Amino acid sequence: MGVYSSSFVVTPQSSNAVSGYSHPSKANWITAHAISTELSIAEVERLWLRFQQMGCNADGVLKPEAINTPALSSDVFMKNIMKYFKNPDGTITFETFLRALKWCETQDLRQKARGIFQMLNNGNPIPKDLFGKIMSRVYPNDRPEEVKRVTESFFKTVDKRNRGQLEENDFVETVMSLPTDSATSILNFHILPETMRENVHRELPEFSNRQSNVGGYTPNPYPSPASMRPPSMDQMGAQVPPDVVLREIAEKVHRRDWDMLANSLGFLSEDVENYRLQNPSSGSQQVLEMLKDWKMREGRQAQSHVLERALRDNGMTDASLLLAP
Template sequence: MGAILNTLPLSQTDNLTNISPNRADWLTAHADATGLAVVEVERLWNRFKQLTGSNEQTKLNPDHNALPNELSNDIFVKNLLKHFPVSKTDQHSIPFGYFLTVMHWFDEASIHDKLGALYIYLNNGEPIDANMISKLLKHVYRETRDDEIKALSHQFMRQLQANERGQLNMEQFIAGVQRCFSPGELEELLKFDIIPAHLLDEANAISSLQSSSTNLRNAYDYGTNDLVSDSQLRQIATQATRRNWTKLAVSLGFLEYDIEAFKAKNNNDSAAALYELLQVWHEQEGAFATKRRLKRSLEQSDFPELIPILN
């Protein structure tokens, strides 16, 4: 995968490596350099801060940064970060600009290119065989017996039509996966949106940030009347936690490990955990923390009865 990611236009962000994130043009400068919308850069900056554990650090060192527990124990995430391009001056760190460029590629790459990157990621570009698949499956199915893992790995190789040596090269892997899954299934499996399309549409309806030529916004402003109040967040947190609220958190862009972290921090007090999560959402989304968005999330996560709180 590194062979692919290192061919990306990384140099466009090199002149930003010494800019402080406290500068007013921090987000817009990175938006202009990468071609992303400011709202996308802002979303990725929030994720980057979670990875580094700092609001000031502009480079990520996967070997030294204290990644969240759920990530530090995830062999797939750790291996993925090893494939990221690194700074020209520090071979152990990933600059924020490079992180943005890679995420942009994940968002826009074709299915064929993503499958090629996946092939390289799985075995560092070497031919894939049943033994390699067995090692991978052991990390996924930790409680499964070795003989069952072996049977699964051989079934995988048969389905993808391995060659006479029992191996798959890149083109065989890509062709095999495309035979086993429909285009729609592959699109859904490999889909990666920095910002969901409907949120980018909303970004078009909010006033443009100055100094950004690539910010996808116009002169309309929702105003403050559509912003969610703290009182409304508290009411929703209190009532939503009477049922399973994980789906609501996911619909707002939080990951499973985020949710578990909020629960642990609040001693498994669901109402307190969800309230803090909603506050973080409100703070991170800023002008996008609208009643309309939260109403949509409540509806999508089967909490339509809570929508009147936002009226």
């Protein structure tokens, strides 16, 4: 990913940086970033909330002291990703954050695979022992012998020249040889949950002038005032689920792998860990608090059909039926 970071890192001193003519205290902060990055207002609003939760300062910048807090630095994968977002002075601007996540969303499968390889060992070949350590992080609950077996099997498939290390081209070609639907699903990334994204792109005027291109659409660079408002209840065509229903859902899913459900709703792994730490004796309460926070964060966009889709996508169909009209 490091070789691509120059395409999305924007320093505050740059002549075209949004921070040069806007500020979080100004009314045009969200709109200016939407125009600059060609993201929708809804996407920028969602990511601005996340950026604030990460600890940005009053100027909309993540300082090194915030980046180095345990919440952002304790996870090795998060730490590796974040380092590619940094300016030379160690800060991360909101504009860079937006552009980097847009890169993750819009690149094709091959570019994403190359980006992942770049992140794993700074673009260098990956020796077997390091790959084993990476696998241990990905599957922390598996036995060491099982991790070793998977590592050996993976190397037999990918390391065709038996060099004892993974080369970028071999890694990428292995990813590309997987069933397209499976690889696309694994590497799929959306700033907004899919259902919400579909509604935003369909309803907001800034997406009315679509045309075929690499990204799939070209947003209008000058959003209308209507696009600055979130979709109405009528536009979304659904209702916000009450807490009593969220509690019933939590009771059904808390014994399953609800980490992926949380991820589908926009939560990170450290968020999930915090819910577990705050309610160690009650799995259902952990899930309930996550769902209530999702509902509070999304406001009117926390629609029943969005949650129903997330539940179904994660194999929790019985729980999704609680939201059926």
